[in-house]
Amino acid sequence: MQRLRYATLAVITILLAVFPVLKPEVYYLSFTFSVFMYVILAASWNFIGGYTGYLSFGHAAFFGIGAFATAKMAAVFDLTPAMTILATIPAGVLAAIVALIVGYPCLKIRGPYFAVVTLCFAFVVDLAVKNIELLGGAEGLWMKTMDFPEQMSRSIMYEVMLVLMIITLAVSWWLGRSRFGAGLTAIRADEEVAETMGVPTARLKIQAFVLSAFFPGIAGGLFAYYLTYIHPDVVFNVNISILIVLMAMFGGGGTWLGPIIGAVILTVVNEGLSTFAQAEIARIIYGALFIIVTIFMPNGIIDFFRKKNR
């Protein structure tokens, strides 16, 4: 049965990777790109949120830091497309470093207070970028578009995001099975007890937080290059932070599959509704979706299906 699972995964991965070769319309590449992005964001958030139980409500900050760092580097060093894509990695590292600096004091705070402190953090970063010309300012930043035909450039971005998603999900998979992950789950269950059992809670929390910031940072850089214009309102948006939390918990926090399901369903449904229903009605249906799913599956989708098979 394990083999069936691995086989399915391999098949899906290959199908996704090969998709651009079929020369689909650019929109499908772009849309799937955004789905991958939200999967990465939700799955990374899950490291600190779902597994460890520290709900970060400012995760868009890391996304935005990656975006602005990449855009700034591309402008300052006049990078080629390949270098720009590679520049997203140091951008991700920067996001991780910021997470380290901020996480150290903030992870000492528990529960709702941690949620609000991260919310404030996201606003602080947003306002700092807007106020400080050097960091980008309130005009936003432009990037040079890739000099390839659109089909090719979108395909490249698609593949890169796919690779990032696979890596992020691989890390997430490993986390679920590792001692690290077990430690995080212990922290979520009862932090004091975990401490008395010898789990190095402070160190694990910070590691989880830093790891959870790294991938969104890279994703942010890729997103910036995909739009070729970013503005603080676009990437530091509180709606993104909240949406990431909802996606992960909606699908099922603390599981490998949960954020994937949450991100895919919410993004696809939102797009489908906007395409077919009248604007306000689409939003109302979208809101109703949250309500209905939560009433029937109050612990997330994964948990519901898990229970059904007892």
Place this chain on the structure above:
Amino acid sequence: MRRFTRNRPGPNNVDAVLVTQSLISGIMMGMVYALLSVGFSLTWGVMHVIHISHAAFGLLGAYLAYSLLEYLGIDPVVSAALSAPLLFITACGVYQLLIKPITRAKEVIVASMILTFGLAIILENVMVLIWKADPRIMTPVYASGALIVGPFYFQYPHLVGFGLSLVGITAIYLFLKKTYTGMAVRAAWQQPEAAQLYGVNLYRISMITFALAVSTAGAGGIGLALLNSFEPHSHNLWLIYLFLVVIVGGVGNVVGTALAGLLIGVVTGLSMAFLPFQWVNLVTFGLLMVFLVFRPHGLFTEGV
């Protein structure tokens, strides 16, 4: 026109009048935020429900007051009183249909957040359908006057909001401290098992708490609507301030919420007086972060 410029301060000189005036309006605004926040805090503290659509209900109250003012000339303060029972009944319905089913979730906090997030989106778009997306301003007769005391102005809408806030928060406080139902609410929060042993019906108490919280939201929304323009999307902005006030004051703590409102008002007022306006929001959020790092349970840790 009055002149306060005996020593002709330049643009970077800050004089006592500016600081005091800034504090006055900051504090009054802070208290209005506190009024909207008190219900949010209660719901969170007592029921472990993060009611994301609390601000949306507040906005609904504001729209109702706006319409009552425009078509029937009813003053917003009266509407605040009228909206309370209306919202109370609506909230009871919402509780029975939507909230009660999820109270059995493993993590009620997260489930409630997701559900009420959806509810907030629905409410926002229903408001768009009814009132359109145009921004509105609440303009009662006293909309742009001020009480002048010496060199200081107490803007009437701010004063009314402040007054509403004092009345509303005191009412909640007294309810919780002095009435039997109120005491039952506190008991249910602090010692749910013991309360049940003494015959407290937890579901009924939860419903009453929830409905009470939402009924104050109407007054809070009206208070905020007196200060600034509003449109269906405004509840998102209000929600941010709700989180801030509730966290500073301590979740579930009514007095804490009021003091937090005051504190945030003072911080905003002082920053608007001393700092370039560009940095005011950043400083407010930054200070809040620092505050939480050093005092991670808010101003008070315990009870009402």
Place this chain on the structure above:
Amino acid sequence: MTGKWKKGLSLLMIAAVCCGLMLLIPAAGFGAGKPIVIGGSLPLTGEFAETGQWIERGMRYWAEEINAKGGLLGRPVEFKIYDDQSNVGKAVTFAEKAITVDKVDFLFGGYPGTAARAVMAVAEKHKMVYVSMGGHMKSFQQGYTYSFGAPPLMGEWWYEGFFQWLNSLPPDKRPKRAAVYTINNPVGLSLLDCINRWAKYLNINIVINEKYNSPLTDATSLIVKAKQNNCDILFSNGFFPDGVTTIKAAKALDYHPKAIVQGIGSVVPAWVKELGKDGDYVFSGTVLHGKLNYPGNDKLNAYVKKKYKLDGYPLYFGFGYAWMQTLQQGVTGANSLDQTKIRDWLKTHKVNTIAGTMTFDKYGLPAPINFCTQIINGKVELIWPKKIQTHAPVYPKPAWSK
């Protein structure tokens, strides 16, 4: 274990397939008289819903009109308008959807400036003519050839008319000390450009020059500082919410500058409707006005009066209409649906719209359009240039009405 796995996977598959199928279905059905489809996205919900909806109304009115006259190139015009929920990322993907999946004949959309900036890049890549408000001057300096601001919402031009009028006043009547408060975003920053240039020329001392970040919850300190520094002209370079907060504070605090200049907050109908007399006498700029003697203005005014009971069409209604007018003339002029031909035609010919006659430079911009407006008795009156003045300006500003 397997059961759960299978269940989860099947759920995923079903959901994805269902919604994926929804997305595969392209736009409007095509009948016998194959319509011309104009597609794109607008913020119909969310933060910018109000303006997004006005733009849509202007566009639809244009379509009604042109379809009644036989359509564009003999074919009826249809829209495919997506709601991007005031989200820039969605604006980009919907623009791509309109172009590559729905294969629309023409692209439109993208509001506000941040979304337009992002969509301009998409239009360029797909070589689609893109008529929009643009994203202020910087966006037109990125080397795009297919984008046109026709007319644009150009913060850098917005106050030109006002300052030219001020220049016509005898020097002793002009204000001397300015308090400039600007919202910290692309619109605000582009408004500042004009002020800095003209203040030097007119000898106006900019005593206070501060930016603020949205949201501006309280303007008390702003007004107190302006009062204390004897500023006799106030610039409120922002949107509706902060503009309202500033005006209300100015009235409540008894601040009487000679003039109040508003950015783009006073261009929405709600300004006059909600503020009433308090909103009077603010100066602003515009690129469109119902009383201008350009073709089509009178028809728009009549329509808007009948349908929305407004005196004069809102700016964004006019924008939607004017952009479509430009596109229409480009199409009929080039007599083709070929984007490059249309682009080249537009860059070498004049268009006549409700914004007047426009010729476009290599950036896709017309010559600066800069009318000065003042709201007098609840109506937006034209103040400058003199020859199109609809009402004498009221200056200095009268006391607040109690």
